[in-house]
Every structure is written in C-alpha cells, then in structure tokens.
Amino acid sequence: MKKICLTFFCLMFINNSYAFTLSNSAAAAFAGDRVTIDVASHNCSNIGMSNQQLLDAANEAAEQYWNDVPTSRLRLAKGGLRSVSSLFQTDVICVSGTDCTPTPALVVSSGILISCNNNSGNFSSGGVLSVTVPNSITGRIINGALILINDRSDNQFQNKSHAEQVSILAHEIGHAIGLGHSAVEDSLMYYRSISTRRALGQDDIDGVSYLYPTEQPIKGCGSIALIDSSDENGINNNKKIWHQHGANKKREEVSPFPQKNTAAILAIMIGMAIPYLLSKCLKISKKYLKYNFN
Numbered sequence: 001m002k003k004i005c006l007t008f009f010c011l012m013f014i015n016n017s018y019a020f021t022l023s024n025s026a027a028a029a030f031a032g033d034r035v036t037i038d039v040a041s042h043n044c045s046n047i048g049m050s051n052q053q054l055l056d057a058a059n060e061a062a063e064q065y066w067n068d069v070p071t072s073r074l075r076l077a078k079g080g081l082r083s084v085s086s087l088f089q090t091d092v093i094c095v096s097g098t099d100c101t102p103t104p105a106l107v108v109s110s111g112i113l114i115s116c117n118n119n120s121g122n123f124s125s126g127g128v129l130s131v132t133v134p135n136s137i138t139g140r141i142i143n144g145a146l147i148l149i150n151d152r153s154d155n156q157f158q159n160k161s162h163a164e165q166v167s168i169l170a171h172e173i174g175h176a177i178g179l180g181h182s183a184v185e186d187s188l189m190y191y192r193s194i195s196t197r198r199a200l201g202q203d204d205i206d207g208v209s210y211l212y213p214t215e216q217p218i219k220g221c222g223s224i225a226l227i228d229s230s231d232e233n234g235i236n237n238n239k240k241i242w243h244q245h246g247a248n249k250k251r252e253e254v255s256p257f258p259q260k261n262t263a264a265i266l267a268i269m270i271g272m273a274i275p276y277l278l279s280k281c282l283k284i285s286k287k288y289l290k291y292n293f294n
C-alpha cells in the first residue's frame with residue numbers, strides 16, 4: 001500500500017511544464033493563419049547567396065520546420081523580393097540605450113521581412129549570425145517582424161552548410177512569430193544548438209501551438225462510413241447527421257451521443273479510486289508521523 005501511495009503522490013507532482021519562452025511580454029502573435037515571408041530586394045555583399053536564394057532557403061525553413069505542426073494553425077507562405085529603404089542594410093534594429101525600442105525606419109508593417117545588414121550595433125562580431133525583432137506590435141497582435149542576417153565581411157553565416165543556414169533561418173523565424181529561447185537543449189529554439197537541429201523539438205511544437213492553436217477542436221467521437229448511394233439524405237439512418245465529402249459517397253458520421261470511449265471509462269475509474277487512495281494514504285501518513293515524532 002505504501003508503494004501505491006508513493007506512486008500516487010509522485011503522479012500528482014509530475015508536471016508537464018513548458019520551457020518555451022515568448023519573444024515579447026505581451027505574448028503577441030500574428031493574427032491571421034497565413035504569414036508571408038519576404039526578402040529585401042537589395043543585394044547582400046557577403047552572405048554568399050543571392051536574394052532569391054535567401055528567399056528559397058527561408059521558404060525551405062518554413063516548410064521543413066514550422067508548417068508541419070498539426071496543432072498549429074500558422075502557415076508561413078513564400079512571398080517575394082520586397083523593395084525597402086537602404087537603411088535596412090545599415091541601420092541598428094533597436095534604438096540604442098533602450099530595451100529594444102524598434103528603430104522607426106526599420107519597422108515592418110506586415111508579415112516577416114528578411115534583410116542583410118552590416119551595422120556593428122546589431123553585429124558586434126562575425127559570429128553573431130542574425131538578429132530578429134517582431135518590431136510592429138499592437139496589443140497582442142504582431143503586425144510585422146524583421147530578421148537581419150549578418151552581412152559583415154567576416155560573417156560566419158556564409159561558412160555554414162545549406163542545411164545549417166536553413167536551420168538558422170528557421171530559428172530566426174521562430175523569434176519572428178513570437179517565440180523566445182527554450183531552456184530545452186533538444187529544441188530548435190535552444191540558443192546554442194541551432195545549426196545542428198533538423199526538426200522541431202517538442203518544446204518548439206508546444207510553443208507554436210500555444211501561440212497559434214488550431215481552431216475547431218474535436219469534441220466527442222466521430223467516424224467515417226460508406227452509405228448506400230440511394231440514401232442520399234440519410235433518411236434510413238435515423239438520428240444520425242451526415243456530411244457529404246465531395247461526390248464519392250463518403251460520409252462523415254457525427255453521432256449526437258458518444259460511443260464506446262475507453263478514455264472516458266478510464267477517467268471515471270481513476271476518479272472513483274482517488275478518494276479511496278487519499279484516505280489510505282492519509283492513514284499511513286498519520287501512522288508514519290506518530291511513529292517518527294512521538
């Protein structure tokens with residue numbers, strides 16, 4: 001019985017805690033399901049790839065990492081080359097001396113913009129690969145975000161493999177959509193393992209699902225069934241609602257009542273067992289205290 005009690009209390013204290021953080025205190029995220037990624041049209045001097053190649057790599061990052069999370073509604077779309085001020089190449093991303101007040105000239109009004117940049121305030125060395133700020137936020141809505149890639153002559157971005165560059169872009173896109181760094185090493189958003197990640201970790205999935213939860217969660221049970229083509233309206237299938245999927249006679253059944261539900265039965269059994277276990281454990285605790293402290 002003691003073992004059961006210990007297990008029971010251990011289970012009570014197991015906590016599915018999250019380690020992801022958010023890139024801003026407002027917990028802001030893009031409002032729509034679809035966010036476009038553009039690349040500034042000016043030429044980069046030192047990153048070793050053209051604007052179009054940078055756009056292709058960013059799209060690869062979106063597809064390989066962020067667009068494949070079933071519990072996230074976010075879909076990143078490939079945009080194009082956007083003509084912007086040359087200040088995006090040379091200016092600092094945050095007003096110096098502030099806790100990152102966005103530089104007004106670099107505010108991105110919509111979507112995600114990637115630009116190369118050589119400002120020493122952004123890149124103190126060639127080892128700083130990139131900086132990202134969601135720099136247009138209204139309340140809890142991100143309107144636009146800016147990703148700057150280090151374009152100094154000594155930048156280390158140019159020396160990375162293509163897979164590493166895609167991974168770095170995916171990490172920066174993570175910041176752009178509202179995520180901060182994760183404390184979990186097995187995450188794309190962990191600050192040190194960027195180059196070696198090839199997929200999202202569970203903490204990244206938790207983070208993007210928190211900011212961009214899918215809508216219309218499934219409630220109750222559902223199943224797919226084939227019905228006779230002569231029964232188009234489900235007349236002979238009383239008390240069932242049918243929704244047609246195209247013209248192939250496949251139907252989705254939505255029963256008004258839940259059917260066999262193993263999870264529900266288990267939940268009821270556990271619920272009935274909890275009062276019994278609690279009373280037993282309290283008795284054992286009392287005996288233990290009496291034995292040790294009397």
Ligand SMILES: [Zn+2]
Pocket residue numbers: 171175181191
């Ligand atoms: Zn980062």
